[in-house]
Amino acid sequence: MKEQKTIYLLNEADLEAEIPAAMEELDINKASLLLNGIDINETALDREYIQDIKKRTIRKLGLEDTASTSYDSITEEKHKESSEKRKGSRWKGYAAAAAFIILGILAGINHDRVVLAFQDMLSLIPGVGIINNNQEVEYRLEEQAAAENDQCSLKLLYVAATEDTLTVRFDLKGTFTEEQGQTNNISNFPEIFLLVDNQKFQKYRGGSGSGISGNQFSYNGNYTFKLDQKYIDTGKKFTLVCEEFNIQVSFRLSKIDQYGSPSEIGATEIHNDISLTADAFLKDGQLSVNIYPMNYSEYNLVSFNSEYNLEYFGKKMTLNTDKGIKEYTPPSYYGTDLNAPFLFDVSDGSGNFELSIPFVVVETKEEKEVSLPIPKEGEAAEVNKEIAFENGSAIIKSVERLAGDIGNEYGYLKISLDYTSLNEVQQLVSVEFTGKNAIGFYPYFDEQNRITAVSYMLNESDTKELKLSVITPRYVLMDPYHLDIDIK
Amino acid sequence: MKEVKDFDLLKELNTNPNRAMEYLIEQYTGLVYSIINSKISSVGTAEDVKECVSDVFMEFYRQAKQIDPAKGSVKGYLAVIAKHKGIDLYRRLAGTAIRNVNMDETYERFIDNKLNPEQEVIRKEQRNFLLQAIETLGEPDREIFIRKYYLGQKTKEIAEALYLRDNTVDKKISRGLKKLRILLGGVVHEGAEDNLLTK
Numbered sequence: 001m002k003e004q005k006t007i008y009l010l011n012e013a014d015l016e017a018e019i020p021a022a023m024e025e026l027d028i029n030k031a032s033l034l035l036n037g038i039d040i041n042e043t044a045l046d047r048e049y050i051q052d053i054k055k056r057t058i059r060k061l062g063l064e065d066t067a068s069t070s071y072d073s074i075t076e077e078k079h080k081e082s083s084e085k086r087k088g089s090r091w092k093g094y095a096a097a098a099a100f101i102i103l104g105i106l107a108g109i110n111h112d113r114v115v116l117a118f119q120d121m122l123s124l125i126p127g128v129g130i131i132n133n134n135q136e137v138e139y140r141l142e143e144q145a146a147a148e149n150d151q152c153s154l155k156l157l158y159v160a161a162t163e164d165t166l167t168v169r170f171d172l173k174g175t176f177t178e179e180q181g182q183t184n185n186i187s188n189f190p191e192i193f194l195l196v197d198n199q200k201f202q203k204y205r206g207g208s209g210s211g212i213s214g215n216q217f218s219y220n221g222n223y224t225f226k227l228d229q230k231y232i233d234t235g236k237k238f239t240l241v242c243e244e245f246n247i248q249v250s251f252r253l254s255k256i257d258q259y260g261s262p263s264e265i266g267a268t269e270i271h272n273d274i275s276l277t278a279d280a281f282l283k284d285g286q287l288s289v290n291i292y293p294m295n296y297s298e299y300n301l302v303s304f305n306s307e308y309n310l311e312y313f314g315k316k317m318t319l320n321t322d323k324g325i326k327e328y329t330p331p332s333y334y335g336t337d338l339n340a341p342f343l344f345d346v347s348d349g350s351g352n353f354e355l356s357i358p359f360v361v362v363e364t365k366e367e368k369e370v371s372l373p374i375p376k377e378g379e380a381a382e383v384n385k386e387i388a389f390e391n392g393s394a395i396i397k398s399v400e401r402l403a404g405d406i407g408n409e410y411g412y413l414k415i416s417l418d419y420t421s422l423n424e425v426q427q428l429v430s431v432e433f434t435g436k437n438a439i440g441f442y443p444y445f446d447e448q449n450r451i452t453a454v455s456y457m458l459n460e461s462d463t464k465e466l467k468l469s470v471i472t473p474r475y476v477l478m479d480p481y482h483l484d485i486d487i488k
Numbered sequence: 489m490k491e492v493k494d495f496d497l498l499k500e501l502n503t504n505p506n507r508a509m510e511y512l513i514e515q516y517t518g519l520v521y522s523i524i525n526s527k528i529s530s531v532g533t534a535e536d537v538k539e540c541v542s543d544v545f546m547e548f549y550r551q552a553k554q555i556d557p558a559k560g561s562v563k564g565y566l567a568v569i570a571k572h573k574g575i576d577l578y579r580r581l582a583g584t585a586i587r588n589v590n591m592d593e594t595y596e597r598f599i600d601n602k603l604n605p606e607q608e609v610i611r612k613e614q615r616n617f618l619l620q621a622i623e624t625l626g627e628p629d630r631e632i633f634i635r636k637y638y639l640g641q642k643t644k645e646i647a648e649a650l651y652l653r654d655n656t657v658d659k660k661i662s663r664g665l666k667k668l669r670i671l672l673g674g675v676v677h678e679g680a681e682d683n684l685l686t687k
Contacts, residue, residue, distance in 0.1 A: 015618075015665055015668060015669055015672070016637075016665060018614075018615070018618060019618065019622070019633070019637040019668075020637045020638070020640075021615070022615035022616075022618050022619055023619070023634075023637055023638045024571065024575075025615065026568070026619075026638075027560075027568070028559055028560035028564045028565055028568050029559055029560050029564070030619070031560065031564040031567045031568050031571075031638075032559075032560035032561040032563065032564025032565075033564075034564075034619070034634055034638060035519075035561070035563050035564060035567055035634070035638075036561070036563075037631075038631055038634060038635070040516075040518040040519040040522055040639065040649075045517060045518060045521060049517075049538070050513065050514060050517050052538065053513050053517055053538065053541055053542050053545070054509075054510055054513045054514075056538070056539070056542040057509060057513060057542045057545045057546055057549075058506060058509060058510075060542065060543075060546050061505075061509070061546055061549055189644075205651060206648075207648040207649065208648060330504070330507060408556075408558075408559060412558060432493075432495075440494050440495065440557035440558055440560075440561060441495070441557060441558045442495075442556050442557055442558045443495040443498075443499070443557070445499060449499075451495075454558075455556075455558055456558055457556075457558035457559055
């Protein structure tokens, strides 16, 4: 009879050593599963840090550096101007019930920071620019504020306030004294509090980050203070104080601009209950256009939520002018939730601008189940199964078993796809597949940017049949938007 | 943050690599930094960390053609590359190729002993079971464990990320370890001749 042994770890110390060791060995598949759903972006790294990483990496790779440093100044100017209300009446009653606020909240500051930090305060429409009035932010920083002493600087990056909370993002940078250097470490974040009407308020919630190199320190925080309603007012003077470094910075609030409709912000057109509003300005021969979408449709809007998926069926956004058609330079600032402007070179003096957006991309939450045969390795099987969604169908034409490779000993099932659409102006262009243990799939695109096949990784249990969910059908809604650009 | 699907991102890497890389760095520097910093902050400078973070993205780009979203997420690929890069750099900086990273003496005792194939299988099984057990902890405990032991985040960082108090995080870790120990105490292997983890 075989010997039986019970394996266990004697104490928590052993166990604590074993956990990172076990995690150290995770392969890509298991690491992906482990990290699924965990967002590490809250790590409050300095904006400059990320820009520096970009520059280093882009330089090492020999790629073109599009991490535009001039972007901030363009945005700054743009949003200063956007604080002036414009007149217009093209909006045809669509959103009469709603008032809109433009998030030109913070004149002269780094807007991507705003968005990042606002995520825990607001429900933002990604691709920020317009938010519904049902959010609570009422005030912004009146003007930029910073303070400096012999040892350090304290800079306010933004301030926003609701009727009873005030959120501040700040950077505190400087040099430790010799004495401080001996006692400080990265986990000793200095106490920072808010003063208003001689009342002291401590952080209610928020995050912070720090970096220390030699005797240099850099702290940044995103603090929310809970205040009585009476303290939140444009007449009040607020002071952010750090006693440890003997520095403080004062500021005031001003009301956020409000608009009665998107057309007051810029040219607006609506199709399929999705409006696009263009907000543009001209500087140095460059037309800078922000596109703010508002989505009241049944779909999830993909377009303009990120700067991808801008070209399908050989069509893309253009600017029609009296001197011909201009193509855009894509936004240069990625992944920040910032609605970055598209740039058009109009230095030839062209005018009469009309922005032509040939489509928007949307997805639905529909989900269908499908069972597919798994042929032997190297073999294919006809399937011709129709997966019918509300507005189109994905046809699974065939499947093919591909050999495995490193990290995948059971091979892949390559699924070939075609699409039919009920409506010519609503083209189905892709679906996604998920299954048990699925991380994702490898897509194959055609010239129209449609996914025409996917490879799905097989597991030990996938022998004769593979059950998958077919999800998020993606449609290109091909109703063109023509926006007459008013130059500010 | 905006969420761009992995397959859209990889498509973008082929067509507009600089734009895709910018997005990637914007989106994932926090993750990569956490892993690298936890590995080498004890032996390297802030500049070492920064350079290594940049190297991780460079390596990802170099491997982009081989990246298969069917095998793992972009996040998973980056995390594994960061782990490897961090370990390599740690070894270089620490001046030894033998010492393992961020593991205390207890773990070194395990790895310094040469395991026979059977012991190796048992250890692997034990670790698999341990990882499965962590998955059963429920939220936010599971996330706390991953942040602490995979990403190397400190209590304070975890507390701020999850809007918890520092001592709540510590308590959850302590209780979680006890729970895991109970769960692991029930593992029975047949025919095991010897096992370093057997007490």
